[in-house]
Amino acid sequence: MALPGAPINKIVKPNISIWIICFFLYGLSACSTTQHFTARYYEENKDMLVSIRDRFRTSYASQPFSIEFKDKDFRYISYEILNDTMRYIYNFDLEESNLADTLDKYRYNTKEIIGLIADMRSIRCTWISKLDYYENREKKSLVFVSVRHNKLQSFTKGEKYYAIAFFNERQYFDQRGRLTDKSEKKRMREINGQVFRRITDRICYAITGNFR
C-alpha cells in the first residue's frame, strides 16, 4: 500500500533494469546454446555421422529398414522392416538377444546392423531412415538422421533434436543459408515440415521438436 504523499509512479512502475536483465537472460537461454551446438556438432562428429550414413545406405540397398531408439537411455529400439507393400515394426530390448535372431530371419547382415546400432547409440543418434522426395516428378531420396543431445534440452523450449539431411545431389540455399526449392528459389523447401539450413552443399541440419 502506498504511503500518503508518496509518488505513485515509483511504486507501481516496474524498474526498467529488471526488464533488461530478464530480456538478456531469456536471450541467452533461447539462442546461445543452440547456435553454439549447431555450429560445432557436425564438425566434431563428422567421421562417425558420415560412416553411419554410408553403412546405412549400403545395408538399405540390400533390404530397406529404419531404426529408432525409443527411450532416453538408448536401450530399447524399434526396427522397421520395409518392402514394397508391407512394413513390419518390431521392438527390441538391446540387452536381450532376440534382435539378432530376427535380423537373421529376415536375411539382414546381422553383424553390420548390430554394429550400426552400436555406433548410433554412441553418438545418441535416435532415428535413421531414408526419405523419398520428388523434384520435377523425379523420385529422389535422402538419408535422414536425428540426434538427441543434452545440450538441446531446455526448460523453456522443451526437448529438441538435431536433424541432419544427407542429400545425394547439390542443393540450393538462400543468402541466409536456408534450403530452398530448386525451381522456386524464393520458396523454402521443407523436410518433415521443417526448414533446413546449410552445412555443406549436400548436407543440411535443423533443430526440430520431433525426431522423425
Place this chain on the structure above:
Amino acid sequence: MQTPCCIPRVVCLLLGFIPLSLKTRVTEKSIPSVTTRQLLLCLVVCCSLQAHAVDKKTFPADSSSGTSTLQEAILYLKTVPFPDSSILWPNVRPVYLMENLNLYVSNPLYAFENKNTNFCGYTAISFITFEKDPLGFIKFILQLYKEGKATMGRVEFKPSDAIRKMAGSLKYKGILDINPATQMWLLTMADHFKGYLNILNHRYQPGDENTVWASTNFAKFNRMLRKLFNWKVKARGADLVRPSIGDLPAFLEERMKTGTVFLYLNNRLLYKKRHVATRMGIPTHYVVLKHISREGDKINILYMDGGRKTMQQISPALLKKIVYGITWCTNK
C-alpha cells in the same frame, strides 16, 4: 511416414488446463455462470458424445454405392478417351491425371500415400472407397475433372475455386506431389465435409493441408462413411473418451468377421516422435484395421496406413490406451 494430427494443438491447449470431469452434466442453471473455456469444453464433449451415441443406431444410405472389380477398372482405363485439359483444374495436366489413375489400379496403397498433411481420415476412407468400387472411383475422378463436380453415394461434391486452383500443385507431401488425382480427391473431401474442429478455419488457403482446416473429428468421420457408402455404420468411442470394452482384441476380431473396421488412434503413442511423456491422451490418426491376432502376451495388428500395410506387435495395455474410436461397417 505419415503422422498427421487430427485434433489441432490449439484445442488441446485450450482444454489442457480444464479439469476434465465427463460425468458432470451441464444443466440450464449452470450455464450462465460458466466461462468461455468451459463452454468450449462442453461443445467438444457434446460433439464427442454425439459420436459415442452412434453405437446403438444404424444409418442407412439413400442411394447405393456401386461395386466393381479391379479388372473392370483396368479395362475401362484402356478404353476411356484421354481427357482434354480442363480450365476448371488449371494445375492438373491430363497426362499426369491418367498416370495417377493407372497407379490406382497398379498400386492403390501408394496412390493415396501422403505426408505432412492432416488427411489421414480421408486417406483411410479412400483405401476402402477404391477397394470396394475401383471403376466407380475412376469414373468419379474423371467426371470431377471434366465437370468440376461429381456425385458419390449421397454426396454431390462441388469443390471451391481455391481447391481447384491448388490441386496439382501441392509440394513436400511425399508421393502426393506427383499424384494430381489424389490431390483433387483429398482436397475435395476436406473442402466438403466439415466438423466442429473446422469451425475456426472453414475456407481453404494454401498450406491448410496440415492445419485445422483438414482435421477430422470422430463424428465427422462416421458421417462421411454414412453419406458415401450404402453401409450400416456403427461406432464406439469418442474424441476425448476411450470406449469401455472389456476384451478389446476379441471385440475387434468379432467385428472384422462381418465387415470393415476403422480405428481412431492416439498415434503419438504408437509412433513416438519425441521422448517426452505424452500427458494428454488424444486421438490423432485413422487407420483401416485388416487383421488382429494374439501371440503369447502380445497382440499383432495389421492395418492400412498411408502407402503400406503395417504389421506391429503391441501389448494389450497399449492397444487399450491408443484406441479412442472404433467404426465398423457392414453391407446392408
